[in-house]
Amino acid sequence: MLKIDNLVKVYGRFRAVDNLSLEIGKGEIYGFVGANGAGKTTTMKIIAGLLKPTSGSVVVAGVDILKYPVSFKNKIGYMPDFFGVYDDLKVTEYLDFYSGVYGIEKSQRPKLIDELLELVNLTDKKDFYVDDLSRGMKQRLCLARSLIHNPELLILDEPASGLDPKARVEMKEVLKELRDLGKTIIISSHILPELAELCTSIGIIEKGKMIVSGTVEEIMKKTAQKKIIRMKVLGEMESAVKLLKEQPSIGNIDVHNDYLEADFNGTNEAMAEILKAAIKNDIPVVSFAEVDVNLESAFMHLIGGTENEN
Amino acid sequence: MKINPVIEKELKTTMRGWRAPLLILFYLGFLLLVMYLYFLANDQLSTFGYQQFNPRVAINAFNTLALFQLFLLLFITPILTGGAISGERERQTLDLLLCTSFPTYKVILGKIFVSIAHILLLITASLPIMGIVFMFGGVDIPNLILLFVFYVITALMLGSLGIFYSTIFKKTIVAIVMTYLTIGFLTIGTYIIMALYFFFFHRFDASPNFYQLTGFLFANPFFGFGTVIENTATNNSIFGALVSLAKGDFSANVPVKSWMINLGFDVLFSALLISISAWKLKPVK
Numbered sequence: 001m002l003k004i005d006n007l008v009k010v011y012g013r014f015r016a017v018d019n020l021s022l023e024i025g026k027g028e029i030y031g032f033v034g035a036n037g038a039g040k041t042t043t044m045k046i047i048a049g050l051l052k053p054t055s056g057s058v059v060v061a062g063v064d065i066l067k068y069p070v071s072f073k074n075k076i077g078y079m080p081d082f083f084g085v086y087d088d089l090k091v092t093e094y095l096d097f098y099s100g101v102y103g104i105e106k107s108q109r110p111k112l113i114d115e116l117l118e119l120v121n122l123t124d125k126k127d128f129y130v131d132d133l134s135r136g137m138k139q140r141l142c143l144a145r146s147l148i149h150n151p152e153l154l155i156l157d158e159p160a161s162g163l164d165p166k167a168r169v170e171m172k173e174v175l176k177e178l179r180d181l182g183k184t185i186i187i188s189s190h191i192l193p194e195l196a197e198l199c200t201s202i203g204i205i206e207k208g209k210m211i212v213s214g215t216v217e218e219i220m221k222k223t224a225q226k227k228i229i230r231m232k233v234l235g236e237m238e239s240a241v242k243l244l245k246e247q248p249s250i251g252n253i254d255v256h257n258d259y260l261e262a263d264f265n266g267t268n269e270a271m272a273e274i275l276k277a278a279i280k281n282d283i284p285v286v287s288f289a290e291v292d293v294n295l296e297s298a299f300m301h302l303i304g305g306t307e308n309e310n
Numbered sequence: 311m312k313i314n315p316v317i318e319k320e321l322k323t324t325m326r327g328w329r330a331p332l333l334i335l336f337y338l339g340f341l342l343l344v345m346y347l348y349f350l351a352n353d354q355l356s357t358f359g360y361q362q363f364n365p366r367v368a369i370n371a372f373n374t375l376a377l378f379q380l381f382l383l384l385f386i387t388p389i390l391t392g393g394a395i396s397g398e399r400e401r402q403t404l405d406l407l408l409c410t411s412f413p414t415y416k417v418i419l420g421k422i423f424v425s426i427a428h429i430l431l432l433i434t435a436s437l438p439i440m441g442i443v444f445m446f447g448g449v450d451i452p453n454l455i456l457l458f459v460f461y462v463i464t465a466l467m468l469g470s471l472g473i474f475y476s477t478i479f480k481k482t483i484v485a486i487v488m489t490y491l492t493i494g495f496l497t498i499g500t501y502i503i504m505a506l507y508f509f510f511f512h513r514f515d516a517s518p519n520f521y522q523l524t525g526f527l528f529a530n531p532f533f534g535f536g537t538v539i540e541n542t543a544t545n546n547s548i549f550g551a552l553v554s555l556a557k558g559d560f561s562a563n564v565p566v567k568s569w570m571i572n573l574g575f576d577v578l579f580s581a582l583l584i585s586i587s588a589w590k591l592k593p594v595k
Contacts, residue, residue: 048409050593069594073411084402088323100315101412145406 001026001153001184002047007056009042009208016042017053018208024153024186024201029179031199032188033299039208040188041081044157047186048078061152074102077146081158081188085138087131091122094130094141095148102149116144120174136167140174147178154178156187160194172198204299228291229271232259234284243281247274261291315412316420317427324428337382337432341439344378345371368446369542373549375440376457380464380535383429384493387465390428391472392486394421395591399480408593415588418473422584425469426462433461449542460538460569464531467576468493470583477587500530501555520558524571527555529579534572 002024009017017039024030034040045051047058049069058065063072086094092113099109117123120140125133133141139159146154159175160168172194178185179198189195195202196216203213212219233240240260244250249266264271275288324330352367395418398404407417443449471492475485504526508514518526527533536556543549545560554560556568589595 045405048405050405050409052594066594069592070411070413073409076409078405078409080402080405082402083406086319086323086401086403088326089319093319093322097315097319098406098410100313100318101407101410103312103411142406149410 001028001061002030002186003057003059004043004047005057007043007046007058008054009039009046009051010054015208017046020056020205020208020210022203022210022213024184026152026184027182028184028201029175029199030186031195031202032186032205033195033202034188034205038205040205041157042208043205044078044155044186044188045080047153048076048080048155049073050078074149075152076155077149077151077153078155079139079142079146079157079159081161083142085130085141087129089130090126091117091128091130091133091141092126095144098145098148104149112148116147119147119177120144121170134167136163136170139163139167139171143171143174152184154183154185154187156185158188160189168194227264228261229264229274229289230259230261230291231278231288232286234286239281240278240283240285243278243283244274247277250274259287264290314416314420314423316417317423320420320424321427324424330428330431334432334435337386338435338439340382341375341378341436345375345439345442348374365446365448366544368443369448370544370547370549372440372443372449373539373542373547375436376539377535377549377552379433379436379461380531382432383461383465383468384497384531386432387425387429387468388472388486388489388493390425391421391469392476392489393482394425394473395476395587396480396482396485397476400482408591413588414591415584417591418477418584418587421473422466422469425472426465429465429469430462433458453539453541456538456569460534460573463573463576464534467580470580470587474583474587477590496529497532500527500533518558520562520564523555523558524568527568528571528575531572532556534569534576537567537569 002022004020004022007017007020008015020039020043022030032040032043042051046053047060047065049065049072053066060072061075063075065072086097089097095113095116096109099112100106104112113126114123117126120143122133122137122140122144125137130138130141143156143159146156156175160171163171175185175187175198187195187199199216201213201215202219204211204219212222214222231240231244237255237260241253241255244253244260244262247270249264249270251263251265253263254261271290275285278285278288348371349367352370393400395404398407408414437454440454468489472485472489475488475492476482479485479488504518504523507526508518523533532552533556536552536554539549540553540556543553550560557564
């Protein structure tokens with residue numbers, strides 16, 4: 001459904017997207033994960049036909065979007081991270097306007113709009129002015145807008161950003177419904193546990209580069225090959241870092257405000273030896289444990305790793 | 311027939327609320343005030359004693375209103391069009407339009423159509439005020455139709471200019487200021503350039519003929535306006551001066567009317583501006 005090859009976007013000397021490649025099959029829900037400024041939005045804007053890449057290719061449903069920059073747009077639905085709505089329109093008028101933009105016949109619109117409003121749980125708000133909707137409702141309305149022409153690929157850039165927990169749950173429910181309808185979706189988010197629950201595949205991007213891509217299980221496995229231990233220490237951490245560096249089973253060390261995280265490749269006995277050595281060296285250890293690797297910690301670990309490498 | 315959805319939406323939102331009726335109210339109120347002051351200044355409103363009515367005053371009232379409408383057109387159009395695209399950008403609704411297969415030229419044409427429709431509404435609403443002069447005679451329907459056509463095409467050019475800057479510049483205020491500066495150049499600047507030319511090269515020893523005027527003023531709306539009102543203007547008035555500046559001489563016989571040249575320019579210039587705006591608006595060229 002979507003194939004990106006060696007995508008590059010350069011702004012002056014800054015490479016926002018750096019040789020990024022990925023492939024998403026039909027019916028997949030692909031989670032695009034990365035910190036702010038990692039290049040997610042730039043990549044999504046390129047896929048949506050709003051930005052021209054410096055080089056590389058993007059093929060959506062078999063159509064090269066650089067060769068056919070207009071016609072492919074009927075195949076995609078795009079929801080940006082920041083968007084505005086026409087506040088002076090009613091909910092149905094708003095969707096009617098975009099139906100017109102997509103060339104949908106007037107006679108088909110009322111039924112279509114009713115169905116979409118039901119999908120995003122806004123049926124009871126159909127006669128409200130858009131201005132009177134809450135942020136979460138506006139997000140869902142924008143999602144309905146992106147679905148109005150029944151696109152083959154949905155591009156959702158941070159659809160849950162800025163929403164309160166209740167609105168996030170509501171948005172998640174709508175996305176689950178879309179998943180059940182068999183839509184192909186590429187979705188970026190910071191809320192990683194939610195992505196893990198929704199997505200069939202995940203790609204982690206950092207500084208414009210794809211660090212890792214695959215199914216949620218594959219990513220977990222990749223990061224789980226290295227165990228991570230977290231050590232919380234009172235006061236300064238220099239002696240703890242020094243001690244850890246001396247251990248052959250310890251790899252990369254990340255120093256945070258009041259704790260350390262280190263890659264560990266060894267047995268439980270070796271871990272016990274490290275703790276024993278710390279106590280012997282009078283290091284005031286508050287806690288010492290192996291970190292449960294979920295998607296969030298895998299992401300943080302990978303991001304931390306690339307930051308240290310750079 | 312499918313209606314351009316941009317036109318449908320814009321017409322709906324423009325006419326909804328209090329702004330559009332208020333604009334019409336102020337516009338008509340202003341024209342009425344001009345009319346009232348004009349008749350007052352010409353001593354035609356006295357209710358006491360014998361007074362002879364001068365029909366020339368009514369015809370000049372028509373010319374005055376026509377000129378005022380042109381000024382209002384020059385002032386209002388940039389406000390109506392300056393935010394057409396930049397406003398969408400500021401409201402963050404532009405990307406939602408551009409990520410669709412809807413052609414950018416239709417977006418531009420829709421926006422221009424709505425702004426012209428708005429101006430047409432103002433002009434049409436003012437027709438009863440203009441029609442007061444019919445009570446006195448001296449102005450016929452073809453004069454009025456020509457004036458109406460002149461306004462519409464001038465509004466098309468001004469609207470295209472506003473949309474062009476609105477597409478180029480991200481901020482509405484910059485687009486509006488640039489539109490006013492360009493209008494200033496077209497209306498005042500071209501006269502200044504012509505005056506400088508005749509000062510430096512001819513020392514004002516001769517009046518410019520029609521061809522010289524056309525060369526300098528073809529883009530100037532007042533140049534076109536000069537021959538629109540030539541049938542109702544008299545020699546010794548500001549309107550007579552406008553006619554002279556459109557023909558070279560008040561009573562000269564010229565091969566082509568200045569309004570034809572000016573409106574021809576307006577149509578071509580509008581087509582160019584619309585094409586550039588539509589191209590510029592395309593996110594991936």
